[in-house]
Amino acid sequence: MSKPILEVTNISLSRAQKLVVRDLSFSVSGGEILRLSGSNGSGKTTILRALAGLILPDNGKVARLEEKLGNITTSSNSVIYIAHRHGLEENLSPLENLNFLSQVCTPPPIRDGVSVLETLGLKTSMHVPTARLSAGQKQRISLARLLMFDAPLWLLDEPFTALDTSSKKQLESMIDAHLDRKGAVVLATHQRFNCKSHVLKHSLPMIP
Amino acid sequence: MTLFPRAVNETTSRELRKTFRSPSEIFYPLIFFVLVLTMFPFSIPPVPGLFNSIASGILWTAALLAISLSLETLFKADYSSGALEVIHLSGANLVLVAIGKSLGHWIISGLPIALLAFPIGWALDLNFLTLWVLVITLMLGSATMSLTGSSISALTVGLRGGGFLLVMLSLPFFVPLLIFGSSAATNASLGIVPEAELYFLGGMFVLSLTVAPWATAHAIKIRLG
Amino acid sequence: MMMMMNLLHKYASLKNFYFLSVKLSRWLVLPFVFTLVYGLIGALWIAPQDYQQGESFRIMYVHVPSAWLSMFVYMNMFGAAILTLIWRVKLSEIVLRACAPLGAIFTFLALITGSIWGKPMWGTWWVWDARLTSELLLLFIYFGIIALFQAIEDRRMAAKACALMTVVGAVNIPIIHYSVQWWSTLHQGPTVSKIGTPSIHLDMLIPLIVMSVAFTLYFIIMCLARIRIGIREYDKNSTWVKNLVTSTLQKEHNQ
Amino acid sequence: MSPRKKKMLTLALAIAGLGLATALILTAFEKNLMYFYSPSEIAEGKAPDNRPFRIGGMVVKGSVIREKDTLGVWFNLTDYAHERMVYYKGILPDLFREGQGIVAKGGLNETGLFVATEVLAKHDENYMPPEVADALKKSQEYQNSK
Numbered sequence: 138m139s140k141p142i143l144e145v146t147n148i149s150l151s152r153a154q155k156l157v158v159r160d161l162s163f164s165v166s167g168g169e170i171l172r173l174s175g176s177n178g179s180g181k182t183t184i185l186r187a188l189a190g191l192i193l194p195d196n197g198k199v200a201r202l203e204e205k206l207g208n209i210t211t212s213s214n215s216v217i218y219i220a221h222r223h224g225l226e227e228n229l230s231p232l233e234n235l236n237f238l239s240q241v242c243t244p245p246p247i248r249d250g251v252s253v254l255e256t257l258g259l260k261t262s263m264h265v266p267t268a269r270l271s272a273g274q275k276q277r278i279s280l281a282r283l284l285m286f287d288a289p290l291w292l293l294d295e296p297f298t299a300l301d302t303s304s305k306k307q308l309e310s311m312i313d314a315h316l317d318r319k320g321a322v323v324l325a326t327h328q329r330f331n332c333k334s335h336v337l338k339h340s341l342p343m344i345p
Numbered sequence: 346m347t348l349f350p351r352a353v354n355e356t357t358s359r360e361l362r363k364t365f366r367s368p369s370e371i372f373y374p375l376i377f378f379v380l381v382l383t384m385f386p387f388s389i390p391p392v393p394g395l396f397n398s399i400a401s402g403i404l405w406t407a408a409l410l411a412i413s414l415s416l417e418t419l420f421k422a423d424y425s426s427g428a429l430e431v432i433h434l435s436g437a438n439l440v441l442v443a444i445g446k447s448l449g450h451w452i453i454s455g456l457p458i459a460l461l462a463f464p465i466g467w468a469l470d471l472n473f474l475t476l477w478v479l480v481i482t483l484m485l486g487s488a489t490m491s492l493t494g495s496s497i498s499a500l501t502v503g504l505r506g507g508g509f510l511l512v513m514l515s516l517p518f519f520v521p522l523l524i525f526g527s528s529a530a531t532n533a534s535l536g537i538v539p540e541a542e543l544y545f546l547g548g549m550f551v552l553s554l555t556v557a558p559w560a561t562a563h564a565i566k567i568r569l570g
Numbered sequence: 571m572m573m574m575m576n577l578l579h580k581y582a583s584l585k586n587f588y589f590l591s592v593k594l595s596r597w598l599v600l601p602f603v604f605t606l607v608y609g610l611i612g613a614l615w616i617a618p619q620d621y622q623q624g625e626s627f628r629i630m631y632v633h634v635p636s637a638w639l640s641m642f643v644y645m646n647m648f649g650a651a652i653l654t655l656i657w658r659v660k661l662s663e664i665v666l667r668a669c670a671p672l673g674a675i676f677t678f679l680a681l682i683t684g685s686i687w688g689k690p691m692w693g694t695w696w697v698w699d700a701r702l703t704s705e706l707l708l709l710f711i712y713f714g715i716i717a718l719f720q721a722i723e724d725r726r727m728a729a730k731a732c733a734l735m736t737v738v739g740a741v742n743i744p745i746i747h748y749s750v751q752w753w754s755t756l757h758q759g760p761t762v763s764k765i766g767t768p769s770i771h772l773d774m775l776i777p778l779i780v781m782s783v784a785f786t787l788y789f790i791i792m793c794l795a796r797i798r799i800g801i802r803e804y805d806k807n808s809t810w811v812k813n814l815v816t817s818t819l820q821k822e823h824n825q
Numbered sequence: 826m827s828p829r830k831k832k833m834l835t836l837a838l839a840i841a842g843l844g845l846a847t848a849l850i851l852t853a854f855e856k857n858l859m860y861f862y863s864p865s866e867i868a869e870g871k872a873p874d875n876r877p878f879r880i881g882g883m884v885v886k887g888s889v890i891r892e893k894d895t896l897g898v899w900f901n902l903t904d905y906a907h908e909r910m911v912y913y914k915g916i917l918p919d920l921f922r923e924g925q926g927i928v929a930k931g932g933l934n935e936t937g938l939f940v941a942t943e944v945l946a947k948h949d950e951n952y953m954p955p956e957v958a959d960a961l962k963k964s965q966e967y968q969n970s971k
Contacts, residue, residue, distance in 0.1 A: 152724070153723045153724045153725075154724070154725055156807065189434060190434075191430070191433075191434070191569050191570060192570055193570070193658075216434065217434075218430075218434050220427055220430060221427075222425075222426060222427030222430075223426065223427065224426060224427035224428045224430060224431035225426060225428060226359070226363055226422065226423065226426065226428050227422065227426060228362075228363045228364075228366035228367060228422075229359070229362060229363055229366070233359075233362065234428075237355055237359050238431065238432070238435055240351060240352070240355040241351075241352050241355050241356065241432060241435070241437040241438075241442065242432075242435035242436045242437050243436040243437065243438065244436055266366065282431070282435070286435065440835075493738075496734075496738060497735075500718070500731050500734060500735065501718070501721070504721040504722060505721060506721060507721070510714070510717055510718060510721055513710070513713065513714050513717060514714040514717075514718065514735065516710060517707050517710050517711050517714070517739070517742060517746065518742050520707060520746060520749070520750075521742075521745050521746055521749035521750075524749045524750070524752070524753045525749060525752075525853075528752075528753065535877070540856050541853045541854070541856035542853070544849050544850070544852045544853035544856060545749070545849070545850055545853035545854075547849045548845075548846045548847070548848070548849030548850035548853060549745070549846070549850070551842055551845045551846040551849060552741075552842070552843070552846035552847075552850070554842060555838070555839055555842030555843055555846065556738070556741060559839075560734060560737075560738050563655075563734055564731070564734055567727060567730045567731050567734060568727070568731070570727055570730070693919075745850075748854060752854070
């Protein structure tokens, strides 16, 4: 089995001085998908933000290994984190948002904004200011980064909310393709989703 | 404009495109500047020539207030929409993004205010040297304010009472600029070419250009952390 | 460098520092009382009248130490800020939070005594004198940092934000000092000290030094007390804090 | 650009920026001293003749002459090297007396007389008992009269 893409050794995290996660350890290797489940407030988002490197754990270590992924040459940017918020500038159109990202980020993207928006079925509303789009469309645009950049590790925080059935299927197929290319996915969701490969489960205890 | 690194260009044009999409927003700093200016004649005694003699100081104070209040919008939308997080995580160089943001903010607030000061000063029959000194000091000073202000704006983005906190934290940084800006204009009205003040404002601009973007990048990481 | 790091970790562990500070404070109380009493006696009785201002200059024995303290506290905060930003030392975050209000208090005290002292000399309570104006701006910087501390719920993020504010503010303080100095020369002309160097008579100087030491000791004792509160709050769900609290409750119970 | 070269570049830019900023600010403060002149600098003709400037010095003992009916007063300012006669019409500050350091704002007229528009008596920051101050004055007079 390939080296683990993500290795977490007994981290503990706190949010506004309240301990949210204590001594959590797990590792995810290429081709594996880990599902974090737990009631609201059990720290799913805090964990994902720690895995993305936004938060530093109080103690313990988060190790992300950059690795060549099959035939696609990966760049140093090893994580894509899709959060609750869509992360788009409301006054600008989806295409302007994606073009800005591709210009500014250091590892250059592997696909351009237009083709990505087309594959996500947003061809018609490409130039419309994002503010006028529906929540579902915005959610689909925020998934565009999964296709634009190539990173071994995907961190998805409730990606299925506000998606209609066709987009949900499309996301599932994207996840399957990513796993086939020996990528890793950490997913926090309450909804059921079907996925070809075996889904590791990790339920989080509520810390009083 | 390829003289700046690409990231700065892109951020600035994004900042300008975003603001031009809601046209009224472009003139908020300018309108506020004129608004504050018109308050002074109501409040100071109607001694003939008094307003004109303190006009350069009033112009500078109004510019300072207009700029510090327009700083809040720098990161607010990006922070609440999560765009700031996306930019940071996609490996963008935050220092260049910070410079781009400050430049975008300056083009919307500092530049028009400095240019508007020329006709307004002329209307208040300030002499020619004072007008030029006013425009130059306002440009240099507002650029420094945009740079330093962007660090504080990044630090207080999304906080309860962030707007008030931003003005309170940034005023001690803007006082030296106000001192030297207005004293340059008053000296110019006496006929003295204010070399000392211009050197100082230039020095402050270079200092903030070196320190502020690094501090803004750090502030963003802290606020997202 | 490595030696300094593990020294830092040994003493920076909150528990060790907590009990170290208790001992240190006990040691400091006596010297503080002694220097304060000696300083006051020196200031009010031994020091002779001033040839120009007569008795009113005695306010200097409170004004000068508190002005010195307002800067000394900021220097401490700057050190704590560097440690917080670069090595993320937990103790320095607590020190930073503990020092800010104390700095504000001393700056306020310096302002009040400064304007009281100015009354006989300048004839008004407030004069835009260079030193008073810089103290006023320093007070605004302290208020800004305290307000920033309260605005952010997450203590660790608040400490990092205030640390950055302190570091950037430290660059600003000399600039404020010199630009206000310049600005006041336009209003009042430079202090003529350019010609005669200022001299202070020995009998007047000694109480001033003693009072400054007394004020500094007072600051250290108060700061350690505030740090202990911060440590207890920070480690509230750790075992050593729990038994500490239970043992103190026991003691009060059987008194 | 390799990351290492990029780091070097940012470091060089930072140092250049800080150096330039300090240089500019220092020249600013050094240029500022031009507005304030001592009697010797005026004697050497450094002071501008077409616009107002400030003069500072000690009031020479015995040189204060008050006009009878008006508020005008003549006195000499010295920096123990040169003397400059000053004429001022207005209320003198209460700390103004012979031997006291003062700063005056005004300009030179054609005869070289400094016509002051404003006189400021600055507390000269010396703290000493009266008897020591008198002793100091005597020693200074002894030095001047030598």
